[in-house]
Amino acid sequence: MLAFLHNQLGKFGEVKYGEIRFHDRKKTEIIVRNGELKKNSVDNYCGIGIRVFINCWGFAATSSLKKEAIEKAIQNAITAAKLVTKSQDIEFAVPKERLAKGLFLSPPDIDSPDISLEEKIEIIQRTEREVRNSSQIRAATVQFLEYSDHKYILTSDGAEAEIKNNRVDFKVMAVAGKDNELMNAREGRGISGKLMDIFKEKSPEEIAQRAAKRAIELLKAPYPPGGEAMVILDPSLVGLLVHEAIGHTVEADDVLAGAAAQGKINQKVASELITLVDNGLPPYNNIRPAGILLVDDEGILSQRTVIIENGILKSYLHSRESAFRLGAEPTGNARAFEYSNQPIIRMSNTYVEPGNSSFEEIVGKTKDGYLMKKWAGGMADLNGEFMFSAEEIYKINNGKIGELLRGTSFSGQAFEVLKTVDMVSKDFEINMGDGHCGKFLQQAKVDGGGPYLLCKVKIGGK
């Protein structure tokens, strides 16, 4: 295959840059709800994406792997890239050592045997039954999603990589009810690896029990009052904050479009306790985050990019093009979800580095505030304004964790909020890998997290 694709590269002719991406994806999905198997499906999605730069980008994709179909796609991409008549002064040169060559596996033991589909269905059924073990639970859903990817990426400047990766999501939803009122709670985990790797941390039963217990507790919980407050954000919410409200504003395509981080390199944008990185390489704990990305879809090797160092903005996240336009080096963040998508700038694993305080110390120092836990969705704007939802909230009075309150949203301007950070914990997790990040009609598997942070936000309550 590699030799065949290498031959096709020779047909590009005069281009400033060109790439061929072969991507064969198998997506498996199993959903069990209230004892019924709701989904039991396999989707095969395979093809080749061709992208060239002449006067603008030209992109064509084909699901047929026949020589003629690929040649036609190359011609289509070249025609498209010449449609804009004004030429641009742009270069895509990158240092040779940043180009990926060879075989890349994530997880490294990807070819070791996996459990069978029947066994997966059995585990999912068992987990779902466990959720419904309490009489107050009205509904339960357990969802399993797996992407098995095999890719080749070849570029006109010499990257030539074969990549295999496997990612799984395991999600549990419990709905508790009393009279006409319903309340839901969710437990989820998304990683690079296989289903059984998820249970190295917690058993399926334990995950099920946690979801059920919280849905029942939240049903009785009162609403928090609205207003400005000191809050402790848990690692999943820190992950959401730095991904949505900081991360997207430092993606260089959005910087070029005028995002909040424009022109702020080497300026103080957060408390000096904050060091924020985007890291596609496997980090240091035994669970491999969902955002691992060894090679990006422009054939560039992944790296650890320091975005904010001790409060100072140090780098944006780049593709080859944005790196040229902003006079930087590519950071390996150009990603395409499937062969039929063009690579665009995306994050991988985005997290705040751990600090020096213990979680208990942070709670102890909080006189009047809230502990916000478990992300439940949210969005942010390119000006850094965000709105996120937390599923469970606890009142903190005089350094003690008190009553459980219903989840609600909180908002603020991300850079302003990060300036209010007073304490950063040693406790650290990357755990928001279930689900997808959507940008410009394209999905991506990403992950994020960090320590517990004490900061100030606005809570929307009753």
Place this chain on the structure above:
Amino acid sequence: MKDLLSLADFAVKRSQKMKADESEAYISSGKEIRVVIEGKQIKSVEVQERTGLGMRAIKNKGLGFASTNQLERKKIEEVVADSLSLARQAIPDQFNCFPGPVDVLKVELLYDKEAENFSLDRALEYANQMLQTAFEFDSRILIDKGLFIFTNHQRAIVNSLGVKGAEKETLFEYLISGSAREGEEITSSFYGEEAVRFTNQIDVEKVAKVFAQRAIKSLGARPGESFLGRVIFSPQAVTGLLLPIISSVLAESVQSGISPLKGRLGEEIAVKSLTIEDNGLIPGGIGSGSFDREGVSPQPLYIIRNGILSSYLYNTHTAKKEGRKSTGHASGGSRSTPAINPTNLFVQPGDKPYEELIRETKKGIFVTFLMAYPNPVSGDFSGAVGGGFQIENGEMKPINGILVSGNIYKVLKEISGISKERELVLSACPITAPYLQMENLSIVGN
């Protein structure tokens, strides 16, 4: 189209030969042209052909699904075998079945024959025109992204019980998004978008102007204050509040117990002036089609009529559970099993112009966009406002930094005004919505 039908037929026959109890093949095929705008310029021009086969098989009441985007015979045979082997491994479910032959109502105006020759050049011209219009509108406009997409698409369905259907459609979608900047101030993001089926309906200038106007109008915003009272939502914001309610009338949500609207048909759940219809047979409708993902014609129905919860939406599986017929709301494409979704939603208009609703408001908030994820299970929502305005004695002043919260099911009874004007909003499904005025909402500001 004949080709697609014969491929689908081949797949179903093959599945039957391999002893599936019931078999269904859904095939789609299409060409897409896409022009991407980024910042101040055309970023890329894209062209591709997409194909897909989604195969469902039932064996001993177990259901399996497999799909491929490669329509070669060998791949089709593999997918037929995979779907059957998944069906054999599945947990049996007595309600697994496919629909029998149905009368299919032909929906008009979905396909523009003229568009068959729509070229890359013309797509690029339209994208450029949209970009220029937004730029020339005001020098303070910042463009983030823009898109012009043309699709020429056909789909076919065949099942072993006699369902057979094929249809062609064309679609032009375009949008532009960004903000306005003056000095240090950057407004929140705004967008303009539209989707039409015919070449002669394309109006990119209108969309660019809507976006630019929204962004410029919200410059000069001051922090808003907390209060409890009246909020007027734009059609875009209304969509964010109504769609979670619609997700609770999908039979799947109702039957599985996650919908608070379970068992409440015939109950008054909203003010009398609220009526929401679903109609998938509207000629030229963006969500219209002669048949759904299972080959059934969508049945026009009222979801809420004069405040009363009137109907749920069904596909074949959920309908069978209640011993009734599908309402034709099976949704999705060739890459996944049918879900349930609305087609085209229409919220009935009121009789007052929206400007009059604003003029008659002593104190209130106007919301252009609502950044919120209402929880459809509990109904709780609380979201940040984009393009917020303080209304004082009928005058609007831009504000920022406010959150609106409430419960989507409870606010249905707090509607105090519905505008005469409606706009088509292209959210998860196309929804034609008016401006809605609601009371007793809690606003958190400074």
